[in-house]
């Protein structure tokens with residue numbers, strides 16, 4: 001059983017089907033509406049003969065601020081070229097250069113231009129091709145589209161044996177028995193406001209795994225993308241800077257010269273976001289709170305060919321023609337490096353439960369993900385999880401959870417519908433998002449994180465009694481919103497607890513009260529696990545270092 005039909009889930013389904021397994025893939029939205037569809041700039045691989053997987057791996061390790069596990073990073077970067085070729089052969093129309101070869105663009109933190117792309121709709125292009133492949137395997141892969149997973153199931157030994165799902169069309173609830181279960185539910189961006197992530201990215205998989213005892217890892221590492229629209233947080237892809245767009249403060253200074261003299265706008269994301277936030281905090285931003293991204297540095301023809309989606313976004317959401325004038329942007333919440341702790345085959349700390357994609361933490365991104373490494377992560381580790389889970393399933397008999405087990409879930413949903421007098425779900429969600437964006441953002445400190453934690457705990461209490469309007473059964477998105485709020489709150493608390501715990505600055509965790517990186521004490525992962533209803537438990541695990549010893553990180 002695969003929960004989630006974005007790139008990780010669909011790739012896992014195809015790989016599992018290839019092992020001969022019978023597969024069910026569940027998604028709360030139609031699969032091609034999964035958030036992977038929004039991925040814009042591209043996917044990394046050292047496919048050019050002049051490039052090497054070692055160079056890609058080193059850039060990734062350095063980008064992660066040495067928190068990424070190097071065995072996993074090696075696997076991802078070694079397997080990347082074959083994955084691109086597989087996608088191309090399956091039908092993804094990657095950009096070709098004037099010689100007819102696959103063409104690349106530059107991306108942040110990379111020492112070579114190794115990002116393969118389809119204009120600025122790369123996720124859209126790949127997702128649709130995978131969906132075609134899924135339909136080709138329809139005999140083996142059953143698709144449950146617009147089904148919502150509410151809970152993961154365990155047997156008496158603690159093994160994960162499937163999940164409970166609600167059919168959104170009519171509100172019925174069913175047990176799904178599974179020999180192995182792969183979570184591919186995406187990230188948790190909606191715990192922040194604003195975010196580049198769509199409304200469906202609510203941390204369901206992270207929270208559901210956490211609730212049955214799976215360990216989460218690197219949860220403090222939240223990526224703020226350097227170029228999101230002031231106000232609404234929509235993403236302007238890093239592909240823009242890859243094509244040559246530049247950043248300026250309100251004084252007209254190309255300020256990245258101060259912060260990253262070698263890589264400038266193409267330093268890694270944490271570095272660029274901190275630089276922008278520093279400029280804004282020190283009064284060199286524009287009155288609207290932003291910084292200028294000047295895409296006019298890119299030849300207009302090239303922008304219209306390779307960045308056409310952000311031309312539309314600029315026009316429709318900011319009233320700016322980016323081919324003729326700068327657009328105002330600022331750092332905005334974009335990605336979670338942490339997630340459900342897995343090994344390199346996607347196995348979590350719960351037997352029978354796998355995770356892949358943004359829901360998971362392998363950890364290939366460590367403290368900071370390089371742009372265009374996430375699509376790669378979803379595909380490589382989605383495939384590996386699918387293969388492993390498919391093979392495992394062959395030697396197992398089908399579990400059988402009593403259908404009566406749905407009674408608890410149904411009761412919970414009835415209780416939500418019957419609540420009276422509490423705050424509205426949407427009001428709690430807004431306060432959560434704004435709180436996280438204030439205190440657990442680009443810069444953090446002890447006092448702010450403590451305040452944030454107190455607010456999250458209060459919101460958790462309020463969510464217990466949060467009210468909704470719709471009491472029907474057909475496409476009741478109100479009920480789903482109430483369940484999602486609970487998942488986001490669990491994720492938020494895990495993020496804050498981990499951020500409080502890490503008393504240093506590394507990658508996306510920039511503590512003004514602990515400004516330096518401290519390898520001696522903090523070159524380790526922070527693991528978070530459930531503790532009843534209390535504050536989650538913290539433990540540590542080692543970082544795997546193979547070839548690259550930590551050193552000072554400059555760009």
Ligand SMILES: Cc1cc2nc3c(=O)[nH]c(=O)nc-3n(C[C@H](O)[C@H](O)[C@H](O)COP(=O)(O)OP(=O)(O)OC[C@H]3O[C@@H](n4cnc5c(N)ncnc54)[C@H](O)[C@@H]3O)c2cc1C
Nearest residue numbers: 004005006008028036040041042149186357358372374375
């Ligand atoms: C605007 C934007 C642009 C990006 N551009 C790039 C890029 O150019 N390159 C790059 O490498 N990365 C990029 N990223 C990051 C990347 O797109 C994501 O990290 C990645 O696509 C996540 O894929 P996924 O398969 O893990 O999850 P998703 O694509 O988010 O899929 C999650 C799936 O889980 C399902 N689901 C969730 N909860 C439930 C539930 N309770 N029950 C049933 N189903 C559920 C959803 O329906 C969906 O099918 C971008 C991200 C954003 C937001």
